[in-house]
Amino acid sequence: MAFGVLVSLLPLLYLMIRTTQMGITELTDTVLRARTLELVANSLSLSTAVCLTAMTIGTAQAWLVYRTDISFQKFFRLVAILPLALPSYVLAYAWLSVSSKVNGFVGSWLVLSISTTPYVFLAVTAALRRHNSASEEVARTLGRSQFNVAKSITWPAIRSAALGSGLLVALYTLSDFGAVSLMRFDTFTRAIYNAYRASFDRNSAAALALILIALTLFLIYLENRTRTIQPRTTIDQFRVLKTKLGSWKLMAQLGLTIWFILGVAIPVVSIIFWAVIGQSKANLGEISRAFINTISYGMAGGVLVAFFGLAIAILVVRYPGSNSRRIEQTILITHALPGVVVALSFVFLVNQSVPIFYQTSALVLLAYLALFLPNAVTVLKVPIAQVPIGIEEVARTLGSNPTQTLRRIVIPAAGPGILSAIAFVSLTVIKELPATLILRPTGIETLATRLWSATSVNAFSAAAPYALLLIVIAGLPALLVNREIRNVQNQSSLEVPASVSKPEPSEVK
Amino acid sequence: MSEKLRLTGVSKSFGTTSVLQDVSFSVTDGTLLTILGTSGGGKTTLLRLIAGFDTVDSGSIVMNGREVSSESMSLPPEKRNVGFVPQESALFPHLSVAKNISYGLSHLNSTAQDSKVSELLELIGMGDHRNSLPETLSGGQRQRVAIARALAPNPDVVLLDEPFAALDAQLRSKLREDVRAILRAANATAILVTHDQEEALSIADQVAILRDGVVAQVGSPRSIYSQPIDVELAKFLGDAVVIPGVVHSGKVATQLGDLIPNATHPEGASGHVAIRPENLYLQPDPKGLAIVTGRQFFGHDALVEVRTAAGTVKARTSGPISPEVGMPVTVWVRGSVNFYPAN
Numbered sequence: 001m002a003f004g005v006l007v008s009l010l011p012l013l014y015l016m017i018r019t020t021q022m023g024i025t026e027l028t029d030t031v032l033r034a035r036t037l038e039l040v041a042n043s044l045s046l047s048t049a050v051c052l053t054a055m056t057i058g059t060a061q062a063w064l065v066y067r068t069d070i071s072f073q074k075f076f077r078l079v080a081i082l083p084l085a086l087p088s089y090v091l092a093y094a095w096l097s098v099s100s101k102v103n104g105f106v107g108s109w110l111v112l113s114i115s116t117t118p119y120v121f122l123a124v125t126a127a128l129r130r131h132n133s134a135s136e137e138v139a140r141t142l143g144r145s146q147f148n149v150a151k152s153i154t155w156p157a158i159r160s161a162a163l164g165s166g167l168l169v170a171l172y173t174l175s176d177f178g179a180v181s182l183m184r185f186d187t188f189t190r191a192i193y194n195a196y197r198a199s200f201d202r203n204s205a206a207a208l209a210l211i212l213i214a215l216t217l218f219l220i221y222l223e224n225r226t227r228t229i230q231p232r233t234t235i236d237q238f239r240v241l242k243t244k245l246g247s248w249k250l251m252a253q254l255g256l257t258i259w260f261i262l263g264v265a266i267p268v269v270s271i272i273f274w275a276v277i278g279q280s281k282a283n284l285g286e287i288s289r290a291f292i293n294t295i296s297y298g299m300a301g302g303v304l305v306a307f308f309g310l311a312i313a314i315l316v317v318r319y320p321g322s323n324s325r326r327i328e329q330t331i332l333i334t335h336a337l338p339g340v341v342v343a344l345s346f347v348f349l350v351n352q353s354v355p356i357f358y359q360t361s362a363l364v365l366l367a368y369l370a371l372f373l374p375n376a377v378t379v380l381k382v383p384i385a386q387v388p389i390g391i392e393e394v395a396r397t398l399g400s401n402p403t404q405t406l407r408r409i410v411i412p413a414a415g416p417g418i419l420s421a422i423a424f425v426s427l428t429v430i431k432e433l434p435a436t437l438i439l440r441p442t443g444i445e446t447l448a449t450r451l452w453s454a455t456s457v458n459a460f461s462a463a464a465p466y467a468l469l470l471i472v473i474a475g476l477p478a479l480l481v482n483r484e485i486r487n488v489q490n491q492s493s494l495e496v497p498a499s500v501s502k503p504e505p506s507e508v509k
Numbered sequence: 510m511s512e513k514l515r516l517t518g519v520s521k522s523f524g525t526t527s528v529l530q531d532v533s534f535s536v537t538d539g540t541l542l543t544i545l546g547t548s549g550g551g552k553t554t555l556l557r558l559i560a561g562f563d564t565v566d567s568g569s570i571v572m573n574g575r576e577v578s579s580e581s582m583s584l585p586p587e588k589r590n591v592g593f594v595p596q597e598s599a600l601f602p603h604l605s606v607a608k609n610i611s612y613g614l615s616h617l618n619s620t621a622q623d624s625k626v627s628e629l630l631e632l633i634g635m636g637d638h639r640n641s642l643p644e645t646l647s648g649g650q651r652q653r654v655a656i657a658r659a660l661a662p663n664p665d666v667v668l669l670d671e672p673f674a675a676l677d678a679q680l681r682s683k684l685r686e687d688v689r690a691i692l693r694a695a696n697a698t699a700i701l702v703t704h705d706q707e708e709a710l711s712i713a714d715q716v717a718i719l720r721d722g723v724v725a726q727v728g729s730p731r732s733i734y735s736q737p738i739d740v741e742l743a744k745f746l747g748d749a750v751v752i753p754g755v756v757h758s759g760k761v762a763t764q765l766g767d768l769i770p771n772a773t774h775p776e777g778a779s780g781h782v783a784i785r786p787e788n789l790y791l792q793p794d795p796k797g798l799a800i801v802t803g804r805q806f807f808g809h810d811a812l813v814e815v816r817t818a819a820g821t822v823k824a825r826t827s828g829p830i831s832p833e834v835g836m837p838v839t840v841w842v843r844g845s846v847n848f849y850p851a852n
Binding site: 131135138139141144146153156157 | 601
């Protein structure tokens, strides 16, 4: 467990040491360049644009499918979260293969908006579910118009969900590497990767990473500040009012359909199209090798991360206190850092201390541990918390010591939950791109890296099978597992849905 | 006394399911009408039609002399001047108690709002909760605030939808009295729907019984309880002993003796009489033909099961002097009874 926490902290610590070693003049020279300013401008404008788009569309979607009389609600509810099955770089590939004109800022904006809107949708939907719409009826009888009620009663109920998820979206956009690198839009992540790749200019890469960390921490700070607790509605069941849209219905229906076509239909059709075109030329050997590597990394990563995650989850759930809270917060820091930065800091660290580890699968797994430990802890806390403390106490009175109780009672009882946590992390690992790309041993390719390199050279038909495989073996299952977990969490902890309905950032990294 | 609300021939269906048929009644200014019905009987729909959340299929609703609903028009809820208290208070969770109450007072300046809020807080006895948030209040307190919020804009009619259903029994009866007092102090005209007979009878000026979407009977609590229009209602409103009888020279001949009907019926008509358990009197009598077979003791009174020639009946007796199980008794019926001729 301590090892897990240490691994989480290493990258950050090391980057700090590294940059302080550079000397003030070199650091300021690297940082204070016109180029840096351009990166800041690019990263921030993209984050802002994506954040606003996702917030607007996600909130509108949630309200339309949950609180109006719109047709095909079930269908639109499903397609609203379907983009979660498409990693950002798969979407970027799909759109690039439709038209090469979709690139740069506009391309990144489109793709990342599609990727992140589901997070806003889910958060706002959860807030709407907790909101008692009978209070809107009361407000109407107190003399307020429908619009005024939406402003004074409905919006306050979903405001913190919309703003909070919006800031998370900005955070994901800032840390995304896959989409911006394929769209060739120079944000920090792409620049850091290029600086590292092109010249092995580690100092400049490190300095840029430090600025990116600063921006990230600033956003986390903002996100924490907006995270006010939604006042709990004082009831547990109530009717849901459906607003009649009247003449607006057609337009709303059209809007939802267009977003579905842009976000899901066009990308999926395009991928299938290219897969069919390139079918005859597909290199089956290459594909199956990448497939096996991907599955191996996924399973090993899942088990490793879940193992440490379980230890921390047990500590956090069973021994709550300031220490366990501190541990939980510590591992969250690395989670918020872009994958590129975490991978890079492992490169620096290993080269300096144990060069023999450089470009080994062990290092790749270590990076997964740092990146995804919080996901595992979040998911594992629920099954552990569901084991009634009473059965543990009974086990103790029957002669089991704490370790035996854990092994014979708690872990078996939480078994299904632990398995689904392993599956969840494995699927997340399979979709991971930047850390795998930077740290993998020479010659080892995964589905994600193959897709990325083929797209980089516009080999669209060669890339298609990888995109398809990624969606089928990782994207869709992840969506299902995620939904399952969300359901369980909603049932088990009705009082704290605000935190569990927060999406896991990993999926867009 | 003037009429504050009148429903005439109101009908409503959802799809092919008819929920309300030809409902008519009126409410007098400053009185409380309770609508008593089984769940799913159309009570809530009726309130929602009056509030303006749903539209009537036919019939009309006139409020304070102004038609608010008919086949052809429906005034939106914000134009009706009704107060609404839903089953689970539905306080605005992000607003303080004072802000909840003043929500419907936006037409007043802040001084006037403040004094109105203070006045209402005083009325509901929650002066020290002015700035509390709803989630910090107990269930009963929330319901009081919801009532104050509904009363604030001086509505023509206050509508309460099972306001006590979510509370536990003890709190319920206490709050019931308080709400009655609050409504009276505010001189409000109110309609309260409930499925609880005791609740409907204990606080109402008038009771309307809604059965399968039809108003079965309207009247004062006393008349409703003592003279239900049919056997089914008699049983719905409380325990009743129902036995067959035949009219014979002005009395109803039954196996519990010749009873006095509270209306005149043609000679020879046969049907049933319904007797409330409290109208049965058990006289300890060694030669009595009835035997006490069971007893539920409640302290202040007891429900005694007696095997008679008419079958087993339940009689309510004074607790301390109720007869023991096995004791022979003679059963007397006190006062007049309701006779329902068979058709």
